[in-house]
Amino acid sequence: MCEVKLSDIHFSYNTNVAIDNISLTISQGDFVAVVGPNGAGKSTMLKIIAGLIKPTRGQVQIGGKDIFTAKGHGLIGYVPQNYGKNAQGFPATVKEVVALGLTLGAAAAKKNHQAANHITTHMMELVGVEQLRDRRIGELSGGQQQRVMVAMALAANPQLLLLDEPTSGIDYDASARIYELLGTLNKNLGITIVMVSHDIEKAVSWANKVACINRKLCFFGSSKEFDDTHAQARHLWYYTGQ
Amino acid sequence: MEFFQYDFIQRALLAGLITGIVCPLIGSFVVVRRQSLIGDGLGHIAFAGVTGGYMVGLYPVVGALILTIAGAVGIELVRRRHTEFADMGLAIFFYAGAAMAIIFSTMTRMPSTGLLSFLFGSIITVSLTDVITIAGAGTLVLVIVYFLFDKLMLMSLDEDIANVAGINTGMINMLFSILTALVVVVGMTIVGILLVSALMIVPVATAHLLRVGFKATMGWAVIFSMLSVFIGLTSSFYLDIAPGGTIVMTAILLYIIMTIIRQCIAFKERRKEQILSSFGDE
Numbered sequence A: 001m002c003e004v005k006l007s008d009i010h011f012s013y014n015t016n017v018a019i020d021n022i023s024l025t026i027s028q029g030d031f032v033a034v035v036g037p038n039g040a041g042k043s044t045m046l047k048i049i050a051g052l053i054k055p056t057r058g059q060v061q062i063g064g065k066d067i068f069t070a071k072g073h074g075l076i077g078y079v080p081q082n083y084g085k086n087a088q089g090f091p092a093t094v095k096e097v098v099a100l101g102l103t104l105g106a107a108a109a110k111k112n113h114q115a116a117n118h119i120t121t122h123m124m125e126l127v128g129v130e131q132l133r134d135r136r137i138g139e140l141s142g143g144q145q146q147r148v149m150v151a152m153a154l155a156a157n158p159q160l161l162l163l164d165e166p167t168s169g170i171d172y173d174a175s176a177r178i179y180e181l182l183g184t185l186n187k188n189l190g191i192t193i194v195m196v197s198h199d200i201e202k203a204v205s206w207a208n209k210v211a212c213i214n215r216k217l218c219f220f221g222s223s224k225e226f227d228d229t230h231a232q233a234r235h236l237w238y239y240t241g242q
Numbered sequence B: 001m002e003f004f005q006y007d008f009i010q011r012a013l014l015a016g017l018i019t020g021i022v023c024p025l026i027g028s029f030v031v032v033r034r035q036s037l038i039g040d041g042l043g044h045i046a047f048a049g050v051t052g053g054y055m056v057g058l059y060p061v062v063g064a065l066i067l068t069i070a071g072a073v074g075i076e077l078v079r080r081r082h083t084e085f086a087d088m089g090l091a092i093f094f095y096a097g098a099a100m101a102i103i104f105s106t107m108t109r110m111p112s113t114g115l116l117s118f119l120f121g122s123i124i125t126v127s128l129t130d131v132i133t134i135a136g137a138g139t140l141v142l143v144i145v146y147f148l149f150d151k152l153m154l155m156s157l158d159e160d161i162a163n164v165a166g167i168n169t170g171m172i173n174m175l176f177s178i179l180t181a182l183v184v185v186v187g188m189t190i191v192g193i194l195l196v197s198a199l200m201i202v203p204v205a206t207a208h209l210l211r212v213g214f215k216a217t218m219g220w221a222v223i224f225s226m227l228s229v230f231i232g233l234t235s236s237f238y239l240d241i242a243p244g245g246t247i248v249m250t251a252i253l254l255y256i257i258m259t260i261i262r263q264c265i266a267f268k269e270r271r272k273e274q275i276l277s278s279f280g281d282e
């Protein structure tokens, strides 16, 4: 019911074509790693799936409904590439920010104070920020802020989770933990995940599908197939898009 | 105290305290949305509304309300085009308001005492009707902020996340902008157009010094603001000086005091650490 279907998506910023004719279908329960060089259009595609920008051509459907009608039931969680635009100096504590996630979801937990507290604490533990709970988010390091944003998205209990480089700027241990967490959420709860990452090896090892983008869709298939057939070609397309 | 026996003081205090609550409430969001100048921008538009209203024979506050709300809608529409330069759009409206006010006021020859009461506030002369109107507007602001609190907070942090979650960010931004206009017009009657923005920003700045969470910052801002109104109004009465200015100066004084207290605490903590570490060395 959370199948994501992109048909003939085309997008340009003024005259600059960012996405050229991409069609693909992400099934319920998939974990898709989106990879590609800087400026390839990964963030743009994620924003199109999220319904933040309207494609110049083509359509996005989530669970058979147009994205702009599907959006708005707490179904989709989104972690932007540059976590909280105004996060610098933002006065909210980590706990306050993670708890905000609860109010986004369709979950009834927000009505029950105790349950809300419990979930908030659990999410903070999952991403390893519970010892920072009373610190203000604006006074954390970039990686710490990123983790808080992931925890907030998770607290909303989304069925489709869109993450734009959630592990960039995050140290080795914490990023391993985030991959593991996403893998667990995907396997145990069946949450569909679409994640942009530059850490190809790790992302591909956790994902079951890979989408390579460089304006056009260069490859879309299982991560096993990607590993097998593209081992050598990978570096080539990564830098040339061929 | 004889002070509280005067009817006009009771009314002034009531109107002032209500304004003292709603200004920093809106101001808390305004500051984190990087729109600290919005009160000034809307204030100048309100002034154009006062003079323009007078020109066409409207009750000045009504004129101010109409034009300020129109300005708030305009500010929000411009902000959507320049999300990364929120303050640039505000500046444009600031100048537009000031320019219109100058044109209207020279066209109408509104008596300068009337003009001054809007520029400098007229807290001492608020009528019972004024108090009731202010209380009504204040309640409206309070109720809307209460119900939209989480959404406003998330949108201040990251509008995209809110948008994806299905929050109608366009509608809420517009509503917030209009609420700000309402607060500016209310504040105009109390501390005056020139200083209304100060009540929205200064208590919030003082609360930020405490480095507590979002809700706590907002709570403290309201406390600092109400303290400023109370102390400012009382001392202006005994010193026989302008209440609007005294209220804002009190708010700024609180900011300075809080900065000094923070410095002292930081200094003491550093000393304590130094002493402890020198013991550790031996």
Ligand SMILES: Nc1ncnc2c1ncn2[C@@H]1O[C@H](COP(=O)(O)OP(=O)(O)OP(=O)(O)O)[C@@H](O)[C@H]1O
Residues within 6 Å of the ligand: A013, A016, A017, A018, A036, A037, A038, A039, A040, A041, A042, A043, A044, A045, A081
């Ligand atoms: N707001 C914008 N206005 C104009 N052009 C843009 C804008 N955002 C992105 N672009 C252009 O669109 C193209 C795709 O950008 P996008 O951000 O989607 O790349 P990306 O794959 O996410 O890159 P990165 O790995 O650096 O995050 C780039 O050429 C970029 O210059």
Ligand SMILES: [Mg+2]
Residues within 6 Å of the ligand: A042, A043, A044, A081, A164
């Ligand atoms: Mg990107």
